[in-house]
Structures are given as C-alpha cells and as structure tokens.
Amino acid sequence: MDFKYINSNILDNLFYILVSIFWFFVLFDYVKKFKNYKKTLITTCTGLPIILCMKFPIYIDQYCIHDLRQIPLIIGTLYGGWPVGAALLMILLACRMAFYGFNFLTLIVYFVIFIATALFSTRFKKLNKKNRLITSVLLTIFLDIVTTWLAVNISTVFVVTEAYIFYFLLLPPVVMFFTVYIIELLKDAIHIRSRMVKFEKMEVVSQLAASISHEVRNPLTVVKGFVELLKAPDLSQEVKEQYIQHVVRELNQAESIISDYLAFAKPATEKVETILIEREIRSVIEIIKPLANMNSVKITDQLLPGTVLGNINHFRQGFLNLMKNGIEAMPHGGDLHVISFVEKNNITIKITDNGVGMSKAQINRFGEPYYSSKEKGTGLGSMVVVKTIQTMNGKLEIDSVQNEGTTITVTLPAYIQEHVKRGIQLKTEF
Template identity: 65%
Template sequence: MGFVYINHHVLDNLFYILVGLFAYFILIDHSKRLKRYKRTLITACMSVPIILCMRFSIYIDEYCVHDLRQIPLFIGTLYGGWPVGAVLLVITLIGRFYLYGFNFLTLIVYLVIFVATALFANQFNGFKRKGKVLGSSLLAFVVGVLTTLIAVSFSDFFQVTEAYLFYFVLMPPFVMFTFVYLAEIMQDAISIKPKMVKLEKMEVVSQLAASISHEVRNPLTVVKGFIDLLKDPNLSQDKRDEYIEHINREVQSAESIISDYLAFAKPATEQKDPIFVDREISSILQMIKPWANMKSVRISDELSPGVIYGNTQHFKQCFLNLIKNGIEAMPEGGELRVITSTSKNHITIKIEDSGVGMTKEQLTRFGEPYYSSKEKGTGLGSMVVVRTIQTMNGTLDINSVLHKGTTITVKLPEMAIRRPLS
C-alpha cells in the first residue's frame, strides 16, 4: 500500500522539510552571531516548510487536506521548546485557515499535537541520539493515533481512509526517524568541530615541542662536550680555537632551528605591506648566489614586475627556503631557474632545479610537521613555506621526477598598486 501513495507530491513535501532542516544547521555552523538566535532561526526554517507543505499539499478530499505540515511542527517544538512550537502552531493554523478555510476539528487536532509535543520536548533534550530518534518516532505514531481517535469522535462526517492512515499514522514515524537522525548527526558535527580544531592544535603543539626539544638537544650536547674539553689546562691554542669554532657552529645550528620554529608559530595577524615580487626575489638571489657558486649551481632568472600583499619578512624566508632547498637538491651541481609572471590577477613564481627529485611520498608529505627528506632536516622550513603561502591566500604546486628535477609553482593574488619609480 505504501508505495502506491509515495508520489511526487510526497517527495515535494519531504524536500521542503529537508531543505529547511539543512538551512538551519548550515546557518548555525557558518555564523557565530546566529547561534545566539537559535530559536528564532529554527522557527523561520521550520515555518517555511509548513507553509509550502500546505500550499502544495499531497491531495485534498472532502474531509481532509493531506500533507506533512506536522513534521516541521514536531521538529521545531522538540528542538526549540514550547515557545518555538507555539509560534509554529499559530503559523500552521493561520496558513491552514487562510488556504482552506476555518475548521474547528483542525484547531483541536493541532492543539493536541502541540501540547503533546511540548510536554515531550523536556524529556527529549535529555536523551542521547538513539533515544531521540526512537522517542520522536514513537511520539509521531502516538499523536497520529490519538488525533485520529479525536477526529472520529468529534465528527460524524470524518472517514478514516487508507490514505489517511498512511499519511497521518504510518508515514510520520518513519519521516521523524529519518529527519531527527539527520538532525542529530549535523548537530554532533557542529559541536565536535571546535573540539577537533582544539585537539589538532594541541597535537601540533605537542609535536612541535617534541621536535624542538630533540633537535635543540643535539647541538647543545655537542656544545657541552666541547666546553668540558676546553677545561683542560694543557689544551693548545689551536685546539682551543678549533673547539670554539665547533661550539659556535652548533650554537648557530640551534639558533637556526629556533628561528624556523618562530617563523612557523608566529601569528599571521601581523602588519602587511605591498611586496614587489621581482625586487624581493632578485634580492634573495643576489644573497644566495655566492653559496650556490660554492655548490657548483648556476642560477638564472626571468623576473616580471608584480606586486602582492603580505609580510615582507615571511615572504623572503619562504622563498629563501624554497631556493635553498633547490640548491641542496643538486649535490653534484646543476642549474636553478626562477621565473615570475603575471596573468589573470595572479603572480606565478616558478622555481625549477635539475636535482635528485622527490618521491611520491615526499611530495605528499611536503609541509607535514617534522617530516624532512634531508638526513638532518627538521621539516620546519617546509612548514614555514606552506604556512606563509596560505597566509597570503596563495597556492603551492610541486611537480617532481626522480633524478630529473623538481618544479615548484606558487600562485599569489596580485595587488593593484602603482609601482614606485626606481
């Protein structure tokens, strides 16, 4: 019998209710300000399906209008309490009498629905998901049976047809089961989201602490050993100078690790200024070329003018890391090319090397906390790169082939600004 009565009118009614339910949770999830007005929001989101269900009813016979308007009334009252239910009841009755005329029996039936649902709402909010789903289904069934008995008792003309039993008694419990289950899933997702973000932050902090502790302890252990050696009164001046040089190198190593950590952990809400990309990249290349020459790496560039908006210091650190990585990827020497271009309101910066390349795992894990393809790397440099590009609303793409080289492409939104005269 059920499949006979499932037609496009029924599906339309279900669609109206589903959209209203989704609209409520989407608005709650995306606006902290709207969370303060949950009752007003659920009233609005449930009143629209009520009107639409009545306006586009399943069908109308001589004694009854068949639609699913009671479902939004149930949901609004259960999740919003009796004040929301009272407003929805008034909207339901006004809409019903405006569209189809006044009917005393309809008034009685919906008053009973409201009172029963409002009384159950207090217990409903104390249930877990399973209790809410089963309880709301049972409520819909009990109310359906009760209102049917009232209708039969109060009206000599009222007829309990198969369609009436299906739409008012049998179908609502299944609909309530489905929609309350969906509502609980969405509500749990919204409530869990801040907790997950907090847990992720705590995980990052714990991993950072562990990594920094490990990486800084290594050079400090070396420093401690050389300091103990320096206590030897018979130590020659040459050896003393050699040990001091070792100490200085390890202290600089620890300082570099801490600087990378601070660049990654520093909040992104700092002052931002126009950055002339070609000038800054050129400055970085001039600074690093002597070191590249020592590594037998030839650097070439094709720099086009362009301006972005961001933190200049972080921009320099980001691309210094990328260029430095490219040079280190060519231990036997090679060529590094840096190309910038402008198109469609974006500035593209490409860094190409002819080095050892990267595996699929290395590509996937680039920027992951504490993962590095270098033997003594901490992974903080790549984390700084990823964070900086994200802060500037840019994108990072890496294309690499083992033993052939790597191409890193960074796209950043261009800023409309007049370039100052040189």
C-alpha cells in the same frame, strides 16, 4: 492498501521538510555568533515547510486534503522547546485561517500536539540518538491516535477511511523516523567536524613542540662537540677562542630557531636576503665537522660562487639537516661530498654520501612530519628542508641505492638583478 496513495504531493511535502532541515545545518555556522540564533533559525527552518506543506497539500480525494505540517511542528518543538513550538503553532494557525478559513477542530488538534510535544521536549533533549529516534516515532503515533479520537468525538461528520489510516496514522511516523535520523546524522557530522578542528589544533601544537626540540638539538649537538674539543689540553688560546665563537654562534642559532617556531602560529613576512652559496655552505660544513669527526666521516667539497635569495637562517638549518642526515647514514664512517655549480639561471647543490641508502618508499615519504628512516628520528628535519626549498622556489631530488649511498640534489633559482626588475618575488611564508 497499496502504492496508489503514494503520489507526487507526498514527495513534495517530504522535499520541503528535508530541504529546510539541510538549510538549518548549512546556515548554522553563519548565524551562531548572534544572540538566540539557534531558536530563531529553528523557527525559520521549520516554519517555512509548515507553510509550504499547507500551500501545496496532499489531495486524498476531491473532498479531502492532507499535508505533513505536523512533522515540522513536532520537530521544531522537540529540538527548540516550547518557545519555538508556540511560534510554530501561531504560524500554522494563521496560515490555516488564511488558506482555508477558521476551523475549531484544527485549533484543538494542533493545540494538543503542541502541549504534548512541549512537555516532552526537555526530556527529549537529554536522550541519546537511538532513544530520540524511538521516542519521536512513538510520540507521533500517540499524537495521531489521540487527535483521531478527538476528531471522532468532536466532529459529527468525521469518518475514518482507509486513506485516512494511511495518511494520518501510518505515513507521519515513517516520515518522522527518517527526519529525526537525518537530523541526528547531521548533528553527529558537525560534532565530528568540531572535534577534528580541535584535534588539528592540538596536532599543530604537538608538531611545533616536537619540531622545536628536533631543530634545537642540531646546534646543541655542535656545541657538545666543540665543548669536547675544548677539553684537549694542548689547544692554543687562538683555537680555543675559535671554538668558543662557534659555541656562541650555535647557541644564538638555537635561540633564533626557538623564536622562529614560537612565531609560527602568527607568521610575519620573513627577512629575505642575498645568500652567497659558497660562503654559507662552507660555514655549514665547519659547523658539522665535529659531528663528522665523531662518526669517522670525511667531508670534501667542490663549491663554486653563486647567489640566491632567501632567509639565511632557514638556508643554513636546511643544509645542516641534509648533511647531518648524510653523516648519520654512515654509522661506520665514510665520505660526504658537497658540490655546487651554476647552470643557466639555476644553482645546483649536490650532497652525496656512501651510506645505507634509501628505499623508494622512504624517498616518496621524505619531508613528511613524524616519518623517519632513523629509529629515533621524527622526520621534522626533512620537513624543514622541504619547506625551506619550496619557500625559495627551488626543487629537491633524491637518487639513492640501498647499501650504496644517496645523492640529494637541490636546485635553486639564481639571483640575477633582472629578476628584480621583472618583479619576480620570492614566497615569504614559512
């Protein structure tokens, strides 16, 4: 035997089988919500190649033709069970009669294939990938030998030729091996995708929990600072009341943060407000001062009036994170300088420290969750900053030299009444 038996008809039959298998997995996600979807889909996707293989067979010679119809019959019965196998057998026999007329030998041969495969299908489903490959090939070889023996004993004109050995005994097990291998490969891909979806959901939950913990820590740190200041014995009642107001405000801020993150999984359109840059930045500076004092950091500012659109709570939280990062970058004390100015239609805010600085790698990864240059950092604070600025249609730039300091420049579009008239709207997804 040589490659003279390999022809375009064999490739056509292989094409019908493999394309039908691929279509099964393509359609699988779309029809699984329907009752009995799987058996119906298996019957359809294995019944079609049976019909096509019989309609466009392999011509052995002018007196004999063959096709690979038994492959989808066996595949469908193994994976779908006896109901699918029975439906495929009916399709096969009906098409055989329609194309070539009734033949008793064909009826016996394929009935035997169906019975043997149906009896083995339950056990087949419990096997692992490797054993399915092996047993499907062995089953095909066994059925080829049994049906050949039946044909020799039932038909008086049946002759086993070299071409018959190739097409009936050698080719089907090889095709079966590759078909089952592809099916198992695609099943693994679907299983992995399903696990990845679950993993991503768990990752979101993990990020949400860690993010809540991180963001709530900021106002609690401020509260702790003011509580420490309240212990001073020489405080006037007026100063105490101011400190208490700061504590209440930060606790309300913590409550707001928790509410925002709990609504993260089902976001709604957030409230967009007019933000007065000078007032809000000074408010953040007042909040962060106790932390700065504890770290021997002096905060100076040079702020000019300006207005932007956005969510005030997110804006405060974002710049609180930036200033807190600057203070923590100066463990031995230093200066934190905050300036703002209007340039054309943009408002620029710069936060400069003379701390440890950042490397290029750290700058490039700024804003990634769970990445932080701090030993106990989560990176979620910088993630909130980046998301807030993106939501406000702004941009963030970092200029840093290690052991010299860092300057973070935030540029936001200034709020001008003409913008509203022209229909320019802010992104409101956070």
